[in-house]
Amino acid sequence: MEQQKRREVNDWKEKLRKKEDLAKAVTILGKMPAPEITEILQDLENEIIVEVFPLLPESKQGLVFAEFSMPRRIDLFHNVSKRWFAGIFEKAPSDERADTFQQLTKEEQVSLLPYIQKSIRDDVLQLSKYPPETAGGIMSTDFCTINGKETCSEAIEKLRREGSHDKLLYYIYVVDENMKLLGFITLKDLMLANPNEIVLTIVGERFPVSELSEDRELVAAKIEKYELIAIPVVNQNRQLVGIVHHDDALEVIREEHTEDMEKFMGIVPGKGILNYNETSVWGHFRKRIIWLAILAIVGVLSGMIIRFYEGAISAFMILALYMPMVADTGGNSGSQAATVVIRAIALGQVSLKNWIYILIKEIRISILLALALGIIAFLIILFLSWEVETPLQHSLFYTASVISLALALQVISSTMIGAGLPLLVKRMGGDPALAASPAITTAVDISGLLIYFSIATLLLF
Amino acid sequence: MEQQKRREVNDWKEKLRKKEDLAKAVTILGKMPAPEITEILQDLENEIIVEVFPLLPESKQGLVFAEFSMPRRIDLFHNVSKRWFAGIFEKAPSDERADTFQQLTKEEQVSLLPYIQKSIRDDVLQLSKYPPETAGGIMSTDFCTINGKETCSEAIEKLRREGSHDKLLYYIYVVDENMKLLGFITLKDLMLANPNEIVLTIVGERFPVSELSEDRELVAAKIEKYELIAIPVVNQNRQLVGIVHHDDALEVIREEHTEDMEKFMGIVPGKGILNYNETSVWGHFRKRIIWLAILAIVGVLSGMIIRFYEGAISAFMILALYMPMVADTGGNSGSQAATVVIRAIALGQVSLKNWIYILIKEIRISILLALALGIIAFLIILFLSWEVETPLQHSLFYTASVISLALALQVISSTMIGAGLPLLVKRMGGDPALAASPAITTAVDISGLLIYFSIATLLLF
Numbered sequence: 001m002e003q004q005k006r007r008e009v010n011d012w013k014e015k016l017r018k019k020e021d022l023a024k025a026v027t028i029l030g031k032m033p034a035p036e037i038t039e040i041l042q043d044l045e046n047e048i049i050v051e052v053f054p055l056l057p058e059s060k061q062g063l064v065f066a067e068f069s070m071p072r073r074i075d076l077f078h079n080v081s082k083r084w085f086a087g088i089f090e091k092a093p094s095d096e097r098a099d100t101f102q103q104l105t106k107e108e109q110v111s112l113l114p115y116i117q118k119s120i121r122d123d124v125l126q127l128s129k130y131p132p133e134t135a136g137g138i139m140s141t142d143f144c145t146i147n148g149k150e151t152c153s154e155a156i157e158k159l160r161r162e163g164s165h166d167k168l169l170y171y172i173y174v175v176d177e178n179m180k181l182l183g184f185i186t187l188k189d190l191m192l193a194n195p196n197e198i199v200l201t202i203v204g205e206r207f208p209v210s211e212l213s214e215d216r217e218l219v220a221a222k223i224e225k226y227e228l229i230a231i232p233v234v235n236q237n238r239q240l241v242g243i244v245h246h247d248d249a250l251e252v253i254r255e256e257h258t259e260d261m262e263k264f265m266g267i268v269p270g271k272g273i274l275n276y277n278e279t280s281v282w283g284h285f286r287k288r289i290i291w292l293a294i295l296a297i298v299g300v301l302s303g304m305i306i307r308f309y310e311g312a313i314s315a316f317m318i319l320a321l322y323m324p325m326v327a328d329t330g331g332n333s334g335s336q337a338a339t340v341v342i343r344a345i346a347l348g349q350v351s352l353k354n355w356i357y358i359l360i361k362e363i364r365i366s367i368l369l370a371l372a373l374g375i376i377a378f379l380i381i382l383f384l385s386w387e388v389e390t391p392l393q394h395s396l397f398y399t400a401s402v403i404s405l406a407l408a409l410q411v412i413s414s415t416m417i418g419a420g421l422p423l424l425v426k427r428m429g430g431d432p433a434l435a436a437s438p439a440i441t442t443a444v445d446i447s448g449l450l451i452y453f454s455i456a457t458l459l460l461f
Numbered sequence: 462m463e464q465q466k467r468r469e470v471n472d473w474k475e476k477l478r479k480k481e482d483l484a485k486a487v488t489i490l491g492k493m494p495a496p497e498i499t500e501i502l503q504d505l506e507n508e509i510i511v512e513v514f515p516l517l518p519e520s521k522q523g524l525v526f527a528e529f530s531m532p533r534r535i536d537l538f539h540n541v542s543k544r545w546f547a548g549i550f551e552k553a554p555s556d557e558r559a560d561t562f563q564q565l566t567k568e569e570q571v572s573l574l575p576y577i578q579k580s581i582r583d584d585v586l587q588l589s590k591y592p593p594e595t596a597g598g599i600m601s602t603d604f605c606t607i608n609g610k611e612t613c614s615e616a617i618e619k620l621r622r623e624g625s626h627d628k629l630l631y632y633i634y635v636v637d638e639n640m641k642l643l644g645f646i647t648l649k650d651l652m653l654a655n656p657n658e659i660v661l662t663i664v665g666e667r668f669p670v671s672e673l674s675e676d677r678e679l680v681a682a683k684i685e686k687y688e689l690i691a692i693p694v695v696n697q698n699r700q701l702v703g704i705v706h707h708d709d710a711l712e713v714i715r716e717e718h719t720e721d722m723e724k725f726m727g728i729v730p731g732k733g734i735l736n737y738n739e740t741s742v743w744g745h746f747r748k749r750i751i752w753l754a755i756l757a758i759v760g761v762l763s764g765m766i767i768r769f770y771e772g773a774i775s776a777f778m779i780l781a782l783y784m785p786m787v788a789d790t791g792g793n794s795g796s797q798a799a800t801v802v803i804r805a806i807a808l809g810q811v812s813l814k815n816w817i818y819i820l821i822k823e824i825r826i827s828i829l830l831a832l833a834l835g836i837i838a839f840l841i842i843l844f845l846s847w848e849v850e851t852p853l854q855h856s857l858f859y860t861a862s863v864i865s866l867a868l869a870l871q872v873i874s875s876t877m878i879g880a881g882l883p884l885l886v887k888r889m890g891g892d893p894a895l896a897a898s899p900a901i902t903t904a905v906d907i908s909g910l911l912i913y914f915s916i917a918t919l920l921l922f
Binding site: 031032033035036156159160169170186187188191192204205206207208224225226227229245246247249250253254257258260261262264266267275276277281282284285288289291292293295296297299300302303304306307310313314317320321322323324325326327328329332333335336339340341342343344347349350358361364365368369372373376377380384407411441442445 | 492493494496497617620621630631647648649652653665666667668669685686687688690706707708710711714715718719721722723725727728736737738742743745746749750752753754756757758760761763764765767768771774775778781782783784785786787788789790793794796797800801802803804805808810811819822825826829830833834837838841845868872902903906
């Protein structure tokens, strides 16, 4: 299936490169969905793209360009005439235009602007001003409005006149003379309503909106909660300034996912989705080295604890044998607890107000885990070390009990640290995912070694 | 803001519990968006819900019910009359009906069916048959079709007649007499087209579809790629059988995210999203114990390696001091590489065909990391151990070089293991996320200790 698709894409590229009967070929190409056209055009040489694009249907040109990867768009900018580029750029969706514009240097921006018509130029400049992490930074200005005082049939007539360009026409936004948002309705509701009814009477009184400076993750969460196709964005005066589409929400959630995973693994998250291929070796290096270096330094602390208890280890070599088991199990149970709590916070299943409830639940879970793992450890020790010389003053049973007890305590304390740290970070206004491993693994490693050796020296010496 | 919201919800609950002027209160309530109504009703007593629901607008009843959590829906089923429940159940979206139905026991299903009207009964039974991981398992049957041979004005007339119920009316699906899917168009395109044009002529020739048995993650990926509001689902005969909405795609991606994080942390993923509160202590325990127990047992292997090199450690206590640094750094760099590669595979940025390219890139990255960390380690050792007694035959410089070399080799080998293992698992048809830590951390811990001690014994003895 996938291979067939790849062959098809390659055939198309061949065909376009030959430039035979180009107009006819592009007519067929133009009937395909935009993402598929982009798959074919994206890797083609600029001189071919320059010829193919104007032959595509007007409505597709901007969409196909918007599917191009950002580096490809910038590359195109550098290698075709400014006039040609501006022609395609103007047809792209408004949010994609602003994103592309922001990637240009100040000089490049200035060199492009004269070729863009005034209304679009103002729009691009305006949208480029908002920080990318906010509703303003991801919104588009491609929306249709109607005046609430019109009748439904007047409104439909207006949409028929203005709807020809490529605006998403699912919700119609109802505003007053000053663009203040009064509500929104679906095209369907407008069509099914009595044609003589005043629009405002069929609009819901309460409706979700986003504000310009709202965090984009919250915007995505609202779109998800209300199962919206798009959410309107308003300024302080409640004037409609843009909309955020559901597919932008999806992208935000994907990026959030990547960021979370990266934070979990101690990778410094970059802007947007890290593209593996587009990031240089040096870029990858920089994202990874920081945490690795910090943790390597902290790892020396563990070494110091081991050194400090050197005497205990030489007296009871059995302690060295089971030391990694105790340390690893602590790290793992701490990370598990952190993962579960961080996800529960992210999905809104638990709130900070319940922190005591969460900790009590985690204590109960960790006691079960500690019991089960303690018993397993006890049996492993008996099985593996039954012929090992134990120190004269203690039986193997007693020694195994002490090590298992240390393991059990370590599991309980790590689970507490793992569950508590994300709550603490959240309380202090940070992203709970920051408190995930490797920070927790390291914290728990050190506390684990201390628990292990203090219990061992207390009970064995 | 959040507090104000909570107060509002509580005020509403109070008001409804008092039952004063209930009809008037519910009229106001009914104008709120469905998710907000659910927030108010969900925790109310069943006897109040039974009175409030029928007073809500017809179109909201099913949507509000569909927002109820699954346990709340089942609880309602058990505590109200079957007839009342069936009345609300019938109004819910078709996919939510099927999901709810599947949660009932066989006996409960049989007790509910007689109260449901035949067409809906057939629909519920049909939808409940598909496995939940497939397109069929998440699709809904609430779609509108028109015959391709009709004119646009005839089609609009048909939609006006049939569109009154709560179907999503964004795409209109164009079919032939046998329900074979010929394409789909937006309501907007239908409205803006020439009224006398035959529908089929304005439908795109190529359009994305899903098949009944297609994996739901692939369905979500298609909705994302084509930025669709909904994707049609067809059977083997290319007959239209359902649609999957964009908000279902979003839910799939959220669940996938949770599953990935859980796999990363060695938690056995459950069905659907793990709800922290709804999962019992025992349920949490079972999800976590398996990997913890396996890793505890494997951790003994690390202990055995340490025991085996006991002689080396006693001769060079400096080895014990820096052992955790080398082991931890290996584990961390392996996990980082795995995270990056797994995300790149999931986002479709790299494919298995490029595995050699990925490994070469990772080697280059790891050499940079190894160099940087080796230098850091070398400096740490010089700084911390300058007054430590080194074994007579070697200078501190030489010893520090050996340990740093071991660390550098460990970083390179762990990065290779971390990047290679997910590719291998994917090659064998598994989910690459399964190959993430803790499996990698453990593998790398053991290989790291072996590298550390073999280099140390080779060069220091």
